[in-house]
Amino acid sequence: MNTSRPIKYLWLLVGSLIIATSGCGEPDLIVTDSTPQSEDISIDETETIVTEESDSSGIGGWWGIRQVKETFSSSNNEVDPNMDSNLPFSATASETPANPDDVWMSQDQATSDAEYQRATELIAAQQFVEAQAILLDIIQRHPDSSSAWRWLADCYYNQLQLAEAIRAYQKARSLYPENYFAMRGEGFAHLHYGNELWRLGNRKQAHEEYRQALRTLQECMRIYPGDVEALYGRSMAAEGASRRLYQNAITLLRAQRIPDAESEAGICIEVISEGIESARQRLLKNPDEIGPIIITGGLFQRRAILLKNFKRYAQALDDIDNAVAAYEAVLSISPENLLAKKELEKCTKYQEEISTLLENDPTAF
DSSP: OOTOOOOOTTTTTOOOOOOSSSOOOOOOOOOOSSSTTTSSOSOOOOOOSSGGGGTTTTSSSOOOOHHHHTTTTTTTOOOTTTTTTOOOOOOOOOTTTOOHHHHTTTGGGGGGTTTHHHHHHHHTTOOHHHHHHHHHHHHHTTOOOHHHHHHHHHHHHHHHOHHHHHHHHHHHHOOOTTTTHHHHHHHHHHHHHHHHHHHHTOOHHHHHHHHHHHHHHHHHHOOTTHHHHHHHHHHHHHHHHHHHHHHHHHHHHTTTHHHHHHHHHHHHHHHHHHHHHHHHHHHSSSOOOOOHHHHHHHHHHHHHHHHHHHOOOHHHHHHHHHHHHHHHHHHHOOOTTTHHHHHHHHHHHHHHHHHHHHHOOOOOO
């Protein structure tokens, strides 16, 4: 077994990694601090805005990396009722001649350790507890092994020990900054941890995890722009990060703090736009993949509602039209997709409402 290459080991891999030799021409994501830390104007951690437009849980209720990965990306587009939707993505990629780890792993002393191959074989067999024990022993002998730390992080990640996974990925990257799969694994761990925190109501910390996921996955794309998994992760991280920015903007708007509200809305729109672009780039490679189409529809929908609140009715109408088109595209591929049906119905109502607003207030923009 060639241990110098990462192992494709999980049944939950959304799609094969494609390492392209040319860039995707994607704009850089601008992730700025929105509200000063000393003046956090966001809604209370336990509070929600009591309107349908609050969008406090993500499109279609709380969803994200857990459900999108398999529910909307399986080859037959059918949902397995026995599937554990709490399991994460794989943090590895298919073997490829362009494997970014090939350059340095042969120089990692731990890879020649007698137990190293056994640990990777256990990971391939999804025996993460056993592999973790071996890797901890290997790290005792080779504490500076970026590869061993990366595999240990994968073990934590696949046991949903996300905080431990993040720390281990960061350790791997501190030892070798170009450890690409540790970098990407950390990005997905931040994303998944953000979803966990959001589900638990800790929106502020969840938002920080989403922001960190965006930063880390952006770094991935600068190194390997053709990584479709990193593209997918960025689109989902943008979906997550835009939730709280959206809430902040609406809260400020209702408090008549117009300049602050417009500033927050501007940042939210930047993040949403980045998510849409990342999903679009993924769809250029896999046009009929339902997950990115769903995310695109949700992001257009959120941006439309935000623009509507700020009386940018013409722009809002364009976005809600795009959301409708996205959900219709999903239904053309998977006619019984319940989420697409539900969101299409909502978006159709928004179309009518925004069209009426635009007709009655032609001076709005």
